[in-house]
Amino acid sequence: MATGQGVKGAAIGLLMTVAAMQAVQAQVPGVTADTIRIGSFGALTGPGYLYGKLPMNGIEVVFDQVNAAGGINGRKLQLVREDDRCDPAAAIGAVKKLVSEDNVFALIGGGCSNATFAAREALDQAKIPLIVMASVHDGITTPVAPAIFSTALTSTIESQAQLEYALAQNAKRIAVVSMRDAWGRARYTPLMEAFKKKNIKPVADEEMAPDANDATAQVLRLKAANADAVLIVLYPKPAAIFMRDAQKLGFKPLAIGQSGIADPAAFEDQVGSPGATTQFRTISMVRYTPEDPAVDKWRKAIEAKFPGDRLSVFNLFGIGSAEVMVEGLKRAGKDLTRDGLVAALDKLTDFQTDVYGAGITCTTGDHRCNKAPVWIAKEPGKPVRVLGVTKVE
């Protein structure tokens, strides 16, 4: 009888201990004794896959290397991907699934701006830490959301950098050619504010439509204004038409683009007029081109993990954001919590990654952690080269 009671008591005690242990583990979603589950959302299909699938491939190779080295505090990293098809509704669904169904601990994601911006409320509600890998919409990080950090450049930062770069090149008569749709206005408005802050007035301010097929009028007006630098706030197609017509009409200013035209080699082909892009400079989020020997390690990792793929600049976006996440997880310590990760990310100061233009710095009042646009250019017949970095304050 006594033995029976003892066994019963031991069994109850064991059950209570197991229940207590489960309760402790359940407090931290996505974390077990030997794994940390990280979610990612972005376009896995469709044209937006460049900003979704490719950065995710970059994240995965970083996680593989961390896991091969023993993980973080003994825990291996697992990546769970969800497709948002660049669609706002699908992005909200993807975030809710990752949080409620897949029980991930934190997120690295966000490829398309509108989709990520739409998901902000769901992210805020879930209080789940997110590192934005590619979306540039200012509204994702401004006003500050306590758990949303961005290692992507925002459109405001890029606009400021365009003006800073022109001034650094001793441009005296700066002009602007821009689109005035929402994408263009998100960059044009802060650009005009940056001019105002510097007490400079653009010598000409021209507009082009996204589907324009001629820029003769704009080029002639900029030429008449004697502009020595033109800040280009255009998609690649109208920008290519502008550059082609500028060359045709003998107008050769310093042409300064932004990350919407992130591939100077493809842009040169699109312009299709030899020598037209000689004076063209543009912004990249990362400081290396995929051909650079400095990223050999990541090229080999991508090619080994995803046979048939070649390292692209979009892989590097994912690699950089994953390195920041890994550092945050390390600093958050063994007793991992979401609050702990947020606190660790908040304290990142000048953290050096393998890809970004400068160190990553986040503060509680500013979660735009990458403010170092990298300038790249391609001279005819030569590879793309990195010119330098502008640090935006």
Place this chain on the structure above:
Amino acid sequence: MTLFGRRNVLLAMFVVAAVTPFLVNDYYLFIANTILIYVLLSIGLNVLVGYTGQLAFANAAMFGIGAYTTGLLQVRLGWPFWLAFPSGAVIATAVGLAISLPALRLKGLYLAVSTLAFAQFTQWAFLNWETVTYGAGGFKTPPISFAPLPFSKEIGLYYLSLLFVVVLFVLAQNAVRSRFGRAFVAVRDSEIAAQSLGVDLLRYKALAFGISGFYAGIAGGLYSALLNFVSPEGYDLFQMVLQKSMIVVGGLGSIVGSILGAGAIVVILEALRAVKGVQEIAFGAILVGFVLFMPGGIAGFLKAKLRGWEEPLHRTQGGRPPPSTLVTPSEKSEVRS
């Protein structure tokens, strides 16, 4: 009445829908709410395409007009949701009625092309009429409140959607069983024969377009509140393909099929998240499978295999169908001498 007949299944689905918010997590609640919104869209579109036979492609545009109107009235003019929401439905209905005017002269592929052009124009306006629509970047809508009811926004919105689904389902069911429904079908089967029977083509085509516009407007308003965000991406050609798929998979000319089709497509799309990267291929294969092996849709399959799934175009009396004798034209009939 058979155990697995239409009424019992619908009743069971309603009971499940009513308790869903208490049983599922945030993600499934979001999916359930999405299904309800697509049910409204499918019912409206099925009245237009399935019952009236109008091959129109403007439903995604009207869905967008409902969402944009509801959102913009709140953001631009500061209207409360409860005023902006019905206004969105009214404007979408008016647009639906306006589209019906050219539809009187056009049919088949010509109607398809003209309504597709309207949808493209609407998409262009969403993208480029920036002073009103905020352009490509879209805009956030204010979160709605259900106070003093003890519901969170998510649960409150879910029940609001469910309420509209129940009310508009019953309305549509009754409409297609009335002389209106029979007139729709007459127009679909042969416009010349319908006219010879005294059916006013303009009136009934306009009514069908108006109904689909109204349902799309209601769905659009609920969708804008669900996402708290409106942007052009949600109302493009893919949206139209999605809605057409729902009525084809559910069953053309079946109100119940609209529910089943919307539910099936949303669930399939979510389930296909498991086959990442090949969702479109898998989705396409499933649609082809439905067209090949279930040409009448799910509703057609159920009608063929189970008793109690018939959807007569007349009201039954005491649960029994009327005798299958020749129907004498009544004073309510569209048949005029």
